[in-house]
Amino acid sequence: MVxxxxxxxxxxxxxxxxxxxxxxxxxxxxxxxxxxxxxxRQFARFVIATGYKTCAExxxxxxYHPGGxxxxxxxxxxxxDRPHSTYDLRDRNRWWTFLQGADWxxxxxxxxxxxxxxxxxxxxxxxxxxxxxxxxAGRDLPLExxxxxxxxxxxxxxxxxxxxxxxxxxxxxxxxWQGEFPLRNLRQDGYERTSPVTAFSPNxxxxxxxxxxxxxxxxxxxxxxxGANAAKAGCISRNPRGGLMDGSYDPRKPNVKIxxxxxxxxxxxxxxxxxxxxxPAARSAEAVDTSSSHVGFRCVLRLPATR
Numbered sequence: 109m110v111x112x113x114x115x116x117x118x119x120x121x122x123x124x125x126x127x128x129x130x131x132x133x134x135x136x137x138x139x140x141x142x143x144x145x146x147x148x149r150q151f152a153r154f155v156i157a158t159g160y161k162t163c164a165e166x167x168x169x170x171x172y173h174p175g176g177x178x179x180x181x182x183x184x185x186x187x188x189d190r191p192h193s194t195y196d197l198r199d200r201n202r203w204w205t206f207l208q209g210a211d212w213x214x215x216x217x218x219x220x221x222x223x224x225x226x227x228x229x230x231x232x233x234x235x236x237x238x239x240x241x242x243x244x245a246g247r248d249l250p251l252e253x254x255x256x257x258x259x260x261x262x263x264x265x266x267x268x269x270x271x272x273x274x275x276x277x278x279x280x281x282x283x284x285w286q287g288e289f290p291l292r293n294l295r296q297d298g299y300e301r302t303s304p305v306t307a308f309s310p311n312x313x314x315x316x317x318x319x320x321x322x323x324x325x326x327x328x329x330x331x332x333x334x335g336a337n338a339a340k341a342g343c344i345s346r347n348p349r350g351g352l353m354d355g356s357y358d359p360r361k362p363n364v365k366i367x368x369x370x371x372x373x374x375x376x377x378x379x380x381x382x383x384x385x386x387x388p389a390a391r392s393a394e395a396v397d398t399s400s401s402h403v404g405f406r407c408v409l410r411l412p413a414t415r
Contacts (some may be wrong), residue, residue: 109409110314116136116344117257117264120334121389128389132337135346136257141250142406144305144316145229145324146241148222153210154241163234164211164399183208183230186400187217188377191290197382203290204400212237215302215401227304227324230403235369235396238325238405245408252328252370252391253348254408259318259373259388261311269311269388270318274380282308282320282374284386289379301401302376319386320378322404323371323394329356330368330393356393368393375402 119134154160164185187207212232215225222228235240240247250258259269266272270281280286280297287294298309303321310316318324331351337344356368371394373388374386385392394403 109140110143111140112138112258112313115257117260118201119253119256119389121387124372124384124387124390127332127391129332130334130336132252132334133344134348135344136253137347137410139254140409140411141254141258141315143314145322145404145406147305148212148230149226151230151241153234154244154310158244158313160240162212162232162237162399164232165399168304168397169328182208186254186398188401225302227306228302229303229317231322231401231404231405232399234399235325235394242407245407247409249325249327249405251347252326252350252372255324255372256388258313258315259311260311261315263312267387273331281384283376284320284374285377285379287379289377289382299376316390319373321376322402323392324373324374325394325403325405326370328370329353330370331355358360358393366395366397368395371403377402
């Protein structure tokens with residue numbers, strides 16, 4: 109793990125997606141954070157030690173999926189499936205498939221494996237799966253503010269984790285999508301899907317893969333906006349938490365009461381024409397029972413630096 113000294117920084121952004129606003133000052137205490145996302149190798153040790161089964165390996169509960177057809181409530185997970193024609197980019201169902209037999213051992217379906225992916229980030233892990241691993245390891249999942257502070261690597265206010273240019277000098281510094289999403293990935297960064305967790309240089313704190321490769325779970329409930337700076341001058345929120353669980357439900361699905369957590373960092377599917385969320389300030393919502401081929405996690409430890 110890497111010690112992040114903590115401090116005051118500007119969290120969020122007023123220049124991109126509405127859920128990142130308003131930019132506001134936040135203070136976080138120092139903490140330890142995993143130098144890399146949790147890998148398949150590490151997650152396998154956890155499963156061997158505990159016999160744990162991930163959410164993707166267990167058929168979903170019909171109670172939480174009203175109207176779901178019984179023959180469709182099978183164990184599986186969401187897998188990116190490149191389409192063959194253009195259409196409305198708002199229709200994500202065009203490139204996501206809930207695939208039976210997809211799980212952390214079989215990231216692209218039952219015929220795939222992780223034999224050559226030991227050092228890639230584990231995927232197809234729900235929030236509960238990530239938290240179970242963290243608790244087994246004697247750690248926790250990061251608060252959104254902790255995650256964003258660590259991702260910035262000491263560059264407060266910078267657009268990206270390495271500065272203000274996405275690909276300085278034409279060099280890609282994270283595993284993202286180049287080309288027209290979701291039809292064509294030019295792979296200028298060298299990768300079509302996930303990459304080894306140390307494939308790109310670390311940020312200013314020595315932390316790898318905070319941007320791109322896979323989204324990462326945080327401990328905070330999602331809210332559609334940040335809270336603003338306190339009205340009283342000099343009063344800065346310390347180690348803030350996100351919204352309330354009841355406010356995290358997806359308003360587009362009023363009959364589905366599955367709460368959502370904040371995920372951060374973007375992934376190898378984040379593209380300039382679709383999802384410019386490969387930035388520390390960027391955030392998105394993910395239902396706690398959902399797993400997919402582009403979401404993973406890392407852990408934190410809140411102990412003094414002298415330990």
